[in-house]
Amino acid sequence: MEAYLLNLVILISIYSILASTLNFIMGYAGIYSLAHAVFFGVGAYAGTFVATHFSASIFFTLPAAMIAGAVLSLILALPALRVRGEYFVAASLGLQVLAVTIFSEWKSVTGGIGGLIGIPPLDIAGFEVFKPNQFVFVTVVGLIIVLFIINRLVHSSFGRSLRAIRDSESAAAAFGKNVPLIKTISVVISSALTAVAGVMYASYLSFINVESFTLDTSVLIMAMVIIGGTGTQAGPIIGAALLLLLPSLISYLDFLPQTEIGSIQQIIYGLGMALLMIYRPGGIVGLKKQSGGGKK
Amino acid sequence: MVSSQVDTQEVLMEIRNVDRAFGGVKAVDNVSMDLRAGIITTLVGPNGAGKTTLFNLITGELSKDSGTIKWLGQPINRIKPFQAARAGILRTFQDLRLFNEMSVEDNILTSIEANSVPLPMAKSQRKARREKVEYALSRTGLIDKRHIRAKDLAYAERKFLSMARVMATDARLWLLDEPASGLDPNSYEKFLEILREEVKQGVTVCIIEHNLDIVIGISDRIAFLDRGKLLADDEPQTVLNDPDLRAIYFGERT
Amino acid sequence: MLALQLTITGLQTGALYALTAVGFSLIFGSTRIFHFAHGATFIIAAYLFYFVNVSGYGVVLGIAAATAGAIAFGLLLNRFVYVPIQRDEGSFFTVFVASFGIGIVIQNIVGMIFGRGFVTVQTPLSFSVELMDGLYVSPLAWISMLCAVVFFGILWCFLRYSNLGLSLRALADNPELVKAFGLNPRYISACAFTIGSILVVPAAIISGATSGLNPAMGHHVMLISLAATIVGGIGSVAGTLLAGLALGLAESLALLYVDSQWTEAVTFAILFLFIIVRPSGLLGRSAAH
Numbered sequence A: 001m002e003a004y005l006l007n008l009v010i011l012i013s014i015y016s017i018l019a020s021t022l023n024f025i026m027g028y029a030g031i032y033s034l035a036h037a038v039f040f041g042v043g044a045y046a047g048t049f050v051a052t053h054f055s056a057s058i059f060f061t062l063p064a065a066m067i068a069g070a071v072l073s074l075i076l077a078l079p080a081l082r083v084r085g086e087y088f089v090a091a092s093l094g095l096q097v098l099a100v101t102i103f104s105e106w107k108s109v110t111g112g113i114g115g116l117i118g119i120p121p122l123d124i125a126g127f128e129v130f131k132p133n134q135f136v137f138v139t140v141v142g143l144i145i146v147l148f149i150i151n152r153l154v155h156s157s158f159g160r161s162l163r164a165i166r167d168s169e170s171a172a173a174a175f176g177k178n179v180p181l182i183k184t185i186s187v188v189i190s191s192a193l194t195a196v197a198g199v200m201y202a203s204y205l206s207f208i209n210v211e212s213f214t215l216d217t218s219v220l221i222m223a224m225v226i227i228g229g230t231g232t233q234a235g236p237i238i239g240a241a242l243l244l245l246l247p248s249l250i251s252y253l254d255f256l257p258q259t260e261i262g263s264i265q266q267i268i269y270g271l272g273m274a275l276l277m278i279y280r281p282g283g284i285v286g287l288k289k290q291s292g293g294g295k296k
Numbered sequence B: 001m002v003s004s005q006v007d008t009q010e011v012l013m014e015i016r017n018v019d020r021a022f023g024g025v026k027a028v029d030n031v032s033m034d035l036r037a038g039i040i041t042t043l044v045g046p047n048g049a050g051k052t053t054l055f056n057l058i059t060g061e062l063s064k065d066s067g068t069i070k071w072l073g074q075p076i077n078r079i080k081p082f083q084a085a086r087a088g089i090l091r092t093f094q095d096l097r098l099f100n101e102m103s104v105e106d107n108i109l110t111s112i113e114a115n116s117v118p119l120p121m122a123k124s125q126r127k128a129r130r131e132k133v134e135y136a137l138s139r140t141g142l143i144d145k146r147h148i149r150a151k152d153l154a155y156a157e158r159k160f161l162s163m164a165r166v167m168a169t170d171a172r173l174w175l176l177d178e179p180a181s182g183l184d185p186n187s188y189e190k191f192l193e194i195l196r197e198e199v200k201q202g203v204t205v206c207i208i209e210h211n212l213d214i215v216i217g218i219s220d221r222i223a224f225l226d227r228g229k230l231l232a233d234d235e236p237q238t239v240l241n242d243p244d245l246r247a248i249y250f251g252e253r254t
Numbered sequence C: 001m002l003a004l005q006l007t008i009t010g011l012q013t014g015a016l017y018a019l020t021a022v023g024f025s026l027i028f029g030s031t032r033i034f035h036f037a038h039g040a041t042f043i044i045a046a047y048l049f050y051f052v053n054v055s056g057y058g059v060v061l062g063i064a065a066a067t068a069g070a071i072a073f074g075l076l077l078n079r080f081v082y083v084p085i086q087r088d089e090g091s092f093f094t095v096f097v098a099s100f101g102i103g104i105v106i107q108n109i110v111g112m113i114f115g116r117g118f119v120t121v122q123t124p125l126s127f128s129v130e131l132m133d134g135l136y137v138s139p140l141a142w143i144s145m146l147c148a149v150v151f152f153g154i155l156w157c158f159l160r161y162s163n164l165g166l167s168l169r170a171l172a173d174n175p176e177l178v179k180a181f182g183l184n185p186r187y188i189s190a191c192a193f194t195i196g197s198i199l200v201v202p203a204a205i206i207s208g209a210t211s212g213l214n215p216a217m218g219h220h221v222m223l224i225s226l227a228a229t230i231v232g233g234i235g236s237v238a239g240t241l242l243a244g245l246a247l248g249l250a251e252s253l254a255l256l257y258v259d260s261q262w263t264e265a266v267t268f269a270i271l272f273l274f275i276i277v278r279p280s281g282l283l284g285r286s287a288a289h
């Protein structure tokens, strides 16, 4: 039971980082990405690569993963953010599909479909973290640091610019905001922080393969943000906890076919997303829908 | 909030032979005019005359088919909207485009932060910024509404917030797209008073307006646009008394 | 010979891509609804046809069921999801998220009923005929192209000559205009969904008989539809058609140089190239805002 709980807290922390970093661009800047799992994966593979070939110290693995995530996101963001929002959805979907192929084919770095095994534990200043009761501490602290960074950004003039862009891009530009630049910076920051979750995930499981970084994962993260509440700080965490608890909740209901837990979980959150958009677009934490109100 | 005595003969903006067509429709057709410092130029004309399009061409929201625009003597032909804003040209939108989910105060605050990345700020700068926000809030009567989301404001308050965003900045030229339309007489008296006051302090204004009372009340100069063409750009009396223009304006076109 | 073979396969794929993508593009262009569940319409039509067929009711009933299912899904979604969302505020992304959620639901329900693996519909037409030395073409290739020609011919006449078609195009150009002319936007958007959903049906059925079906392919369908819509130019039906055809050809001809798992990379590369070099697309108007 204790092992189960520790595992759950660790996964919730890691997914909370993923959901919070996606929320940073989705909820504050209005950039909807279907490629979030790609940056999670890039972080995991890059961190693993450095850990196995060079040093497992987080002072090397984390920066390497963050730089890899940031550079890749720059390649996506630079062209795609100069045009309308629909383009980013399309481009990110394309990147996600392409990335899965690359993750499966680039055997020397990703181990192909089989993945990588024997990933070294996190090395924090010479101290090796691999026991779950130590690891839980690391992931929770990691989450807190990520939340702190996002919180500072959101409450600065940068955060105001993001929200202004989300509410009206043309008005933001008319008041001197360099919209493509600001959006690009936000995507780069988000992706770099996402890569941190990848490093933690890889060394926690000590095994990764492409299955963890597919479109399904991107969709799951997006569902966490939307169901929890976009544009709020608590929403993504609540969403992550809820959706990760869902499989265990479903398995308590024995009238449901146990082999279909994955599908049932996806049906529930798919339906949840649609219903929330109709009745409560702000998500669980967000504000209730107000009738009337302004347009555009 | 620009305070300096201005020479009203100085030409701030020089618009020359500007064209823009949408499909077959010439929305702006070979327009040339000057915007002079320290006065209110009113842009009038029937619906669809091309007034808003002219604003969009000035700020780079839309690209010109041909023609040139100079700002303070420099050509700004390929300017982007954010660069126009940083150069001191600000506008309001006919459909307001407030930052709906943000509070009134944040709407104004973000409008005066033209930087892309958060810069460390000296205490004095931060204080100056606060003062500008307070100034705009109190002048527009929104001081009690500062924490309310823009989308929850009443119509007239939304209009005033749209003005407040511009008032808090240091822009030299304001392009106002029907800022007073739909206001009740009380509100637009207040609005006119604000406008006159700001112009006295050195701001230059180009305003689109349909209401003839307001046009008469504030214009130092009137430019008349119809079907993309500039039919007049003159003293208010001259334009208002021209029988042909009156006919077009009051829909008695043959 | 290989090049010719790949060209014909490419045209077949391209014809089906074009049909699917034009369905999406028509709906998006005329209603501004980012109908991400278009991929789900495809899945529903394909599996209904498959189901009727394996149950032994034959091809004609299969086509009828697929068509009815696709239309019903499109209309119901519009009526019970999009209309309520748009009534209040309905930003582009709210609609997208709802549509996306429904797509996930459909994918998993179909997966639970029919299994998550690949299924194919066997028809006598699926078998390839050796036309020339080393050139194998199945009759379905010609049927795909014929379908595309017929459907687009009808669509073209409809958009050009019928009142309804003209209003659809007007709606794409300027939503205000339609209101000004006293047309009912609700009615027009229902028509857009009907037509858009019908256009998916041939592609869904023929894909089932050639490359096979699986419940997750809705995302692939959407990637193609989005790519074709953007490459063709948002709002341009003709552009989307051309782009769909070109994407199919490109994917197929790419096999001369790369392995088959990279075909989606080709789509992505083309999409990306257009976003960088020509964001307004082949036949579109300016895309910047």
Ligand SMILES: Nc1ncnc2c1ncn2[C@@H]1O[C@H](COP(=O)(O)OP(=O)(O)OP(=O)(O)O)[C@@H](O)[C@H]1O
Binding pocket: B022, B025, B027, B045, B046, B047, B048, B049, B050, B051, B052, B053, B054, B094
């Ligand atoms: N983005 C656009 N795309 C296509 N046509 C446009 C666009 N913007 C404006 N037009 C057209 O250009 C013409 C001028 O429009 P504009 O909005 O400038 O008029 P206006 O003088 O501001 O009218 P109003 O008093 O109604 O605001 C109109 O025929 C309009 O339909």
Ligand SMILES: [Mg+2]
Binding pocket: B051, B052, B053, B094, B177
């Ligand atoms: Mg106008």
